[in-house]
Amino acid sequence: MADENNSADENQSEQVSDTGHSWDGIRELNNPCPRWWLNSLYLSGLMVLIYLILYPSLPLINGSSKGLLGWTQMTEYKEDLAEIEARRAPFEKKFSAMTVPEVLADQEMLNYVTASSKVLFGDNCAACHGVGGQAVEGLAYPVLADDDWLYGGSTDQIMMSIANGRQGEMPAHEGSMTNDEVNQLTQFVIDSSNAVLNEAGKALYMEQGCYVCHGNDAKGITEIGSGDLTDKLWRFSGDFEEVRYTILHGVNDNSDPKTRQAIMPQWNEKLAVMLQAKANAIAENQDPRMLEWNKVFEGDETERLTESDIKKLTIYVHQLGGGQSLSQ
Amino acid sequence: MISQHNKEGLKNPWVLGLILFLCVFLIMNAIFIYLAFRQPPNLVVKDFYERGQDYHVTQKQIEREKQLGWSGMILVPAKIRVNHKHNIEVIIQGKNSSVLTLDTVEFHAYRPSDSRADFMAIMQQKSVGNYETDIQFSLPGVWDVIVEAKQGDDKFLLTRRVSVYP
Numbered sequence: 001m002a003d004e005n006n007s008a009d010e011n012q013s014e015q016v017s018d019t020g021h022s023w024d025g026i027r028e029l030n031n032p033c034p035r036w037w038l039n040s041l042y043l044s045g046l047m048v049l050i051y052l053i054l055y056p057s058l059p060l061i062n063g064s065s066k067g068l069l070g071w072t073q074m075t076e077y078k079e080d081l082a083e084i085e086a087r088r089a090p091f092e093k094k095f096s097a098m099t100v101p102e103v104l105a106d107q108e109m110l111n112y113v114t115a116s117s118k119v120l121f122g123d124n125c126a127a128c129h130g131v132g133g134q135a136v137e138g139l140a141y142p143v144l145a146d147d148d149w150l151y152g153g154s155t156d157q158i159m160m161s162i163a164n165g166r167q168g169e170m171p172a173h174e175g176s177m178t179n180d181e182v183n184q185l186t187q188f189v190i191d192s193s194n195a196v197l198n199e200a201g202k203a204l205y206m207e208q209g210c211y212v213c214h215g216n217d218a219k220g221i222t223e224i225g226s227g228d229l230t231d232k233l234w235r236f237s238g239d240f241e242e243v244r245y246t247i248l249h250g251v252n253d254n255s256d257p258k259t260r261q262a263i264m265p266q267w268n269e270k271l272a273v274m275l276q277a278k279a280n281a282i283a284e285n286q287d288p289r290m291l292e293w294n295k296v297f298e299g300d301e302t303e304r305l306t307e308s309d310i311k312k313l314t315i316y317v318h319q320l321g322g323g324q325s326l327s328q
Numbered sequence: 329m330i331s332q333h334n335k336e337g338l339k340n341p342w343v344l345g346l347i348l349f350l351c352v353f354l355i356m357n358a359i360f361i362y363l364a365f366r367q368p369p370n371l372v373v374k375d376f377y378e379r380g381q382d383y384h385v386t387q388k389q390i391e392r393e394k395q396l397g398w399s400g401m402i403l404v405p406a407k408i409r410v411n412h413k414h415n416i417e418v419i420i421q422g423k424n425s426s427v428l429t430l431d432t433v434e435f436h437a438y439r440p441s442d443s444r445a446d447f448m449a450i451m452q453q454k455s456v457g458n459y460e461t462d463i464q465f466s467l468p469g470v471w472d473v474i475v476e477a478k479q480g481d482d483k484f485l486l487t488r489r490v491s492v493y494p
Contacts, residue, residue: 127401139399140425236425254456257429261421261457265403302415303406 088116096308100155103315110315117316120309124267125317133320140236140260147321148233150225156275157222159314162305164272166264168225170213172250177208185210186244192218192229193238236260268310269302389483397423398484400457402475408492410468417460418451418475418486431478433459438472451475465492 021028033041051057056072058065091112095103103109122131125144130136133144147153150168151161173182181204188201205211205218213226220228227235236242249258266272278288305313337343373379379386400420408414416435422428432450439445445467451459465471475486 128399138397138423141399242424251425252456257427259427259456260425261427262425263419263421263457265401265417265419304403306406309406 092308095311100159100311100314100318104155104318113312113315114319117312120305120313121316124305125313133317142235143233144317144320146233148228148231149321150220150222150227150235152222153318153321155314155318156279158317159310160272160275160279161264162310162313162317163266163268163275165266166225167252168262169253170226170246170251172248172253172256172259173208174248174256177247181208182244182247185247186240189229189243189247190238190240193232193234195230235262265304266302267305268307271307271310392482393484396482396484398428398477398482400475400477400484400486402473402486402488404473404488404490408465408490410465410492410494413462413464415460415462416451416473417454417458418477419458420477420484420486421457427456428477428479430459431480432476433478434476435461435463436474436476437463437465438474439467440470440472442467468492468494 017030018027019030052065053067054069054071055067056064057067091109095109095113098106098109103113121133125133128136128139128141129144130141135141135143142150149157151157151166177185184201184204185208188198188205191198191201205214206216211218213221213224214229215221215226218229220226232238236246245258246260249256249260251260251262253259274291277291281288281291398420400418403417403419405414418433418435420428420430420433430453433453434448435451436448437446447463447466449461449463451461454460459477469492471490471492473488473490477484477486
C-alpha cells in the first residue's frame with residue numbers, strides 16, 4: 001500500500017514542471033504560491049509602508065519619525081479627555097449654578113451627580129466609611145447608610161461635616177468615677193438602648209453630668225455630635241466591655257493615652273468658614289449673599305476636595321442614608 | 329550549472345543582502361543587550377531571587393498587619409503641582425479606634441518609571457493620630473505614595489496614587 005502511494009507521488013511530481021535547476025540530482029520544482037496568498041503578502045507589505053509613512057515608527061537618533069498624521073498616544077488621550085469633558089461641560093455648568101436642594105429635585109442632574117460622585121467617594125471616603133457607606137468589619141467608623149447622623153443629616157449639616165471635618169470629644173472618667181459607678185453607668189447605657197428603665201442608672205447619669213453632652217433624654221445633641229444612647233446604633237460597639245471602655249477612657253481626650261480616636265479630617269477649610277459665616281448671617285437675619293468671602297477668610301486654606309466635589313459628595317452621602325429633610 | 333559547489337552565489341546581491349541583514353540583526357541584538365545591562369529600566373530589583381524566597385515572610389507580614397486592625401488614610405491636596413511645597417497629612421488609628429503611640433511614620437514617594445526620583449520624608453506628629461510633612465514633587469505625572477507607620481515590630485502601610493500637575 002505504501003509502495004503504491006510512493007509511486008503515485010512520483011508520477012505526480014513527474015507531471016509538475018521544474019525550473020531547470022538540478023541540485024545534486026534533485027529537481028527544483030516550479031510550484032508557484034497561490035495567487036491569493038501572494039496578493040495578501042504584497043498587500044501586507046503595502047500596509048506596512050503606509051503605516052511607516054503615516055504613523056511614528058522609525059527609530060531615529062533623537063526620538064522617532066513623526067509620521068504624516070502626527071499621531072501620538074498622548075494626543076489621542078487628550079482628544080478623548082476633551083470629548084469626555086465636552087460631554088460633561090453642560091452638566092457641570094448647570095450643576096455649578098444649582099443649589100443642593102435644586103439638584104435633589106432634578107432627576108437628571110441627580111443621576112449625573114450620583115454617577116460622578118461614586119469615584120470621588122471611593123477615592124476619599126470609602127477607606128473609612130466603606131464602599132456603600134456601610135460599616136467596615138473591624139473598623140470603627142460611622143456608618144453612613146443608616147440615616148442616623150451624629151452631626152445632623154440635612155444637606156447643610158453634611159456639607160459642613162465634610163468641609164470642616166469633625167472631632168467630637170468625650171472626657172475620660174477613669175479617675176473621676178469608681179468601678180461600680182462605671183459599671184452602673186455602662187448598664188444604664190445598654191438598658192437605654194433596649195428601652196429598659198434603669199432608675200438608679202439614670203440618677204447616676206444626671207449626677208455625673210452626662211446629660212450636659214448627651215441631653216436630659218440621652219438622645220444626644222446634634223450641635224456637638226454626641227451619640228444618641230437610646231437607640232441600638234453604636235458609634236464604636238454595643239458590647240458591655242466596649243461601652244465601659246468608652247466611659248473610662250473617653251473619645252479624643254488627649255489626657256488619656258487609652259482614649260478612643262475619632263477624627264473626620266477637614267477637606268476644605270475655606271468652604272467651612274464660608275458655610276459657618278453663611279449660617280451666622282442667616283441666624284442674625286442678614287442676607288448671606290452680601291458677605292464678602294475674601295474678608296471672611298484669609299490665609300492658606302486646606303483644600304483636599306474642591307467646593308464642587310464636596311457639593312457632589314454631600315448629595316451622594318445624603319442619599320446613602322435615605323435622605324433626611326433638606327435643612328434643619 | 330547551479331550547484332552547492334558553485335561559489336558564484338556569494339556574488340549575488342540577494343545573498344549579500346541577506347548576509348548584511350543577518351549582520352545588522354545580530355549587531356542590533358548586541359547593542360540592545362549592552363544597553364539593557366548598562367541602563368536598566370529599574371523595574372527589576374537586584375535581590376529578586378532572595379525576595380522570592382522570602383515571599384512567605386511577606387505574606388505573614390501582611391496577615392499580621394491585617395490582624396493589627398489599624399486603619400487610616402493619606403490626605404493630599406486636591407491639586408498637587410510640580411515643585412510646589414505641599415502639606416501631606418495622615419490619620420492613623422488602632423483597632424476599634426484606639427490611639428496609637430507610633431515610633432516612626434515615614435512618607436515614601438515612588439516614581440513608577442524612574443527610581444532615581446524616589447524620595448522619602450519623616451512625618452512629624454501634629455496631634456494624636458495625626459502626622460504631617462511638607463514635601464514637593466520634582467516631576468509631573470503619576471507617583472505612588474506609601475506611608476509606613478511603625479510601633480515596635482508592628483508595621484502598617486497606607487498607599488495612595490497621586491497625580492502631579494505641571
